[in-house]
Amino acid sequence: MWKFLIVISIVCFLRAIAILRPVPIVPEERAIVEKGIVTDNYEGGKFDVVFLLENTERRFYINRGLENGLNLDTLKEKLIGKEVTLKYPKYWTPLDWDDKIKHISKLEFKGQVLFNELI
Numbered sequence: 001m002w003k004f005l006i007v008i009s010i011v012c013f014l015r016a017i018a019i020l021r022p023v024p025i026v027p028e029e030r031a032i033v034e035k036g037i038v039t040d041n042y043e044g045g046k047f048d049v050v051f052l053l054e055n056t057e058r059r060f061y062i063n064r065g066l067e068n069g070l071n072l073d074t075l076k077e078k079l080i081g082k083e084v085t086l087k088y089p090k091y092w093t094p095l096d097w098d099d100k101i102k103h104i105s106k107l108e109f110k111g112q113v114l115f116n117e118l119i
Contacts, residue, residue, distance in 0.1 A: 026105070026118065028087065031087035031088060031106065032087065034053075035086070036056060036083065038051055038080055039052045039053060046064070049070050049072065051104070058099075058102055062104045070115065075114075078109065087105050087107075089105060091103065
């Protein structure tokens with residue numbers, strides 16, 4: 001019985017690590033690049049800025065973007081209907097098992113960097 005409890009404890013511990021590990025900050029050359037036309041942006045979570053792109057089911061978000069100087073109204077006015085370049089790390093978590101939510105590390109629009117946390 002005690003072996004079973006140890007195994008269960010180890011499994012629970014490993015799952016917690018997989019869920020709670022932070023999104024990695026990667027060098028720009030290792031980031032995945034995705035371009036698309038912004039169809040909407042809104043606040044999600046706690047001060048996160050969420051972007052929806054045309055022709056994809058994925059949602060992209062900037063963690064704590066509103067706390068870091070981004071403004072939803074300005075972003076809507078500037079980006080809705082326009083093409084942006086998003087860069088994000090390859091990252092998977094059990095909380096997003098179907099890989100439909102991506103953490104934006106860099107947001108570019110017409111050659112201008114609107115947000116960047118890449119190293």
